[in-house]
Amino acid sequence: EPEVTQTPSHxxxxxxxxxxxxxxxxxxxxxxxxxxxxxxxxVEFLVSFYNNEISEKSExxxxxxxxxxxxxxxxxxxxxxxxxxxxxxxFCATGLAVSDEQFFGPGTRLTVL
Amino acid sequence: xxxxxxxxSMDCAEGRAANLPCNHSTIxxxxxxxxxxxxxxxxPQxxxxxxxxxxxxxxxxxxxxxxxxxxxxxxxHATLRxxxxxxxxxxxxxxxxKLTFGTGTRLQVTL
Numbered sequence: 687e688p689e690v691t692q693t694p695s696h697x698x699x700x701x702x703x704x705x706x707x708x709x710x711x712x713x714x715x716x717x718x719x720x721x722x723x724x725x726x727x728x729v730e731f732l733v734s735f736y737n738n739e740i741s742e743k744s745e746x747x748x749x750x751x752x753x754x755x756x757x758x759x760x761x762x763x764x765x766x767x768x769x770x771x772x773x774x775x776x777f778c779a780t781g782l783a784v785s786d787e788q789f790f791g792p793g794t795r796l797t798v799l
Numbered sequence: 800x801x802x803x804x805x806x807x808s809m810d811c812a813e814g815r816a817a818n819l820p821c822n823h824s825t826i827x828x829x830x831x832x833x834x835x836x837x838x839x840x841x842x843p844q845x846x847x848x849x850x851x852x853x854x855x856x857x858x859x860x861x862x863x864x865x866x867x868x869x870x871x872x873x874x875x876h877a878t879l880r881x882x883x884x885x886x887x888x889x890x891x892x893x894x895x896x897k898l899t900f901g902t903g904t905r906l907q908v909t910l
Contacts, residue, residue, distance in 0.1 A: 787833070793841070
């Protein structure tokens with residue numbers, strides 16, 4: 687069964703450093719999403735991406751965040767200058783159509799020290 | 800998207816049916832009801848969705864009331880592996896596809 691994969695599984699970084707989280711979507715999916723979950727809190731939407739552009743973003747997704755599909759397959763989330771409060775589990779999700787279910791990856795645990 | 804209300808926790812004996820309720824009294828005509836679950840710290844997993852008719856798949860059944868103001872997710876024979884947080888999400892798929900997760904229902908399946 688096809689699945690969404692994410693790398694790395696765990697990333698530890700120093701405050702102020704840049705991090706790139708990577709996601710490999712299911713091959714024929716066209717809609718891509720990033721969500722995050724701070725420990726003990728709700729899963730929060732960050733951004734949706736379709737046709738090589740952002741469709742929607744939340745208030746959390748400020749200028750420090752960016753997304754892209756650099757090679758047409760991987761889908762990345764970049765945080766330019768990490769803050770302590772960026773520590774969370776980051777989930778990538780993909781879907782075939784806007785109304786279809788979203789398939790989530792296993793997540794990347796980001797720890798900012 | 801309409802707000803949903805779910806009980807914070809429920810218990811179910813293994814092998815019995817788990818019936819998880821969700822209230823969405825402000826749902827509008829073009830909004831679907833989606834159910835996802837999250838097992839421990841894994842990525843959320845899609846279970847089922849529906850508009851107004853009852854739906855069934857290999858994982859669960861979804862019963863939506865006639866007025867669409869509430870729904871029930873049914874896991875017919877719960878197992879220990881069904882222990883998870885279950886989220887009911889109302890979504891207008893015509894205008895947006897972002898999922899807004901609430902606090903969900905923590906289902907504990909016991910022996």
